[in-house]
Amino acid sequence: MIPPPAPAASTHRTIRPRGSLVIDIKEVTKLYRMGAETVHALRGVALQVHSNEYLAIMGPSGSGKSTLMNMLGCLDTPTSGHYQFNGRDVSSMSDDELAAIRNREIGFVFQTFNLLPRSTSLHNVELPLIYAGLPPHERRERARQAMQNVGLGDRMLHKPNELSGGQRQRVAVARALVNHPSIILADEPTGNLDSKTGEEIMQLFDQLYEQGNTIIVVTHEEDIARHARRTIRLHDGLIASDRMADA
Numbered sequence: 001m002i003p004p005p006a007p008a009a010s011t012h013r014t015i016r017p018r019g020s021l022v023i024d025i026k027e028v029t030k031l032y033r034m035g036a037e038t039v040h041a042l043r044g045v046a047l048q049v050h051s052n053e054y055l056a057i058m059g060p061s062g063s064g065k066s067t068l069m070n071m072l073g074c075l076d077t078p079t080s081g082h083y084q085f086n087g088r089d090v091s092s093m094s095d096d097e098l099a100a101i102r103n104r105e106i107g108f109v110f111q112t113f114n115l116l117p118r119s120t121s122l123h124n125v126e127l128p129l130i131y132a133g134l135p136p137h138e139r140r141e142r143a144r145q146a147m148q149n150v151g152l153g154d155r156m157l158h159k160p161n162e163l164s165g166g167q168r169q170r171v172a173v174a175r176a177l178v179n180h181p182s183i184i185l186a187d188e189p190t191g192n193l194d195s196k197t198g199e200e201i202m203q204l205f206d207q208l209y210e211q212g213n214t215i216i217v218v219t220h221e222e223d224i225a226r227h228a229r230r231t232i233r234l235h236d237g238l239i240a241s242d243r244m245a246d247a
Contacts (some may be wrong), residue, residue, distance in 0.1 A: 013216070014210050015229045019051030021087075022182050022188065023072060023212060028065070028081035028239075030067050041067040042066060049216065054209045056225035057218045059234035066187075068234065069218045073106055073185050074098045078147035086182055095111045103131050107176030111191035114169045115160040115175075122147060122156040125175045146174040150204060166197035166229060177213070184208065186217045190224055202227045 029044040042063050049072075050057060070076040071083065074090055077098070081093045085101060095099070102108075107128075112212040115124045122143050129139035147156050148169040160168050169189060176184050185207070192200030206227055209215050216229060225231050233241045 016052040023049035024084040026082045030081045054229040056228035056231045063234040064237040069230040074101045105182045107181040109186040111188040121171045146178040150174045183214045
């Protein structure tokens with residue numbers, strides 16, 4: 001039985017003042033060639049996201065939400081249009097430049113956790129810092145602090161197969177936080193979790209937002225989107241609605 005949403009999620013929630021402009025997308029299109037067919041995944045999307053926002057992106061299969069997520073995460077580039085991230089034009093960046101943005105500016109949380117199975121939780125959290133070139137002592141301390149921040153201070157030396165699904169997702173959240181990114185981008189973060197554990201993860205996101213993090217969650221589940229303070233709905237590659245939640 002799926003428990004009802006907590007009343008606090010809809011009747012009283014902190015909405016922090018928006019900060020500086022982080023994401024600025026103007027008239028972005030994305031075309032894919034599938035044999036002789038051209039798929040218009042995005043059809044002139046315009047979107048701004050500021051620091052201090054908690055945004056949910058929703059839409060049915062084929063609406064373009066996965067394509068938009070890949071664009072926001074610098075995993076893909078637009079066919080046309082412009083995308084600025086913290087004032088930098090990423091529309092025409094090289095693969096190396098995009099990789100640097102992904103490592104330093106964006107903390108990813110995936111449905112499938114994407115953890116190295118033979119490494120400890122602590123080492124999994126350290127990975128972005130290794131790629132960033134931080135010295136061992138500093139990255140170890142930052143990884144330890146990130147693990148503490150998600151409530152897993154006593155699980156640092158456990159490997160993923162020694163953890164529950166919810167604990168594995170907390171490790172993934174710690175990894176996303178460790179580089180102090182401009183945004184946390186979560187793709188169906190509760191998709192592999194039961195409803196109770198999924199709600200615990202979303203409560204963690206609520207806490208992270210209230211602590212100052214900017215969060216974008218891509219989901220098809222209404223109860224997950226309800227945690228966000230702003231919800232965008234896509235349909236046929238266009239933004240069909242963009243609504244703020246009530247405080």
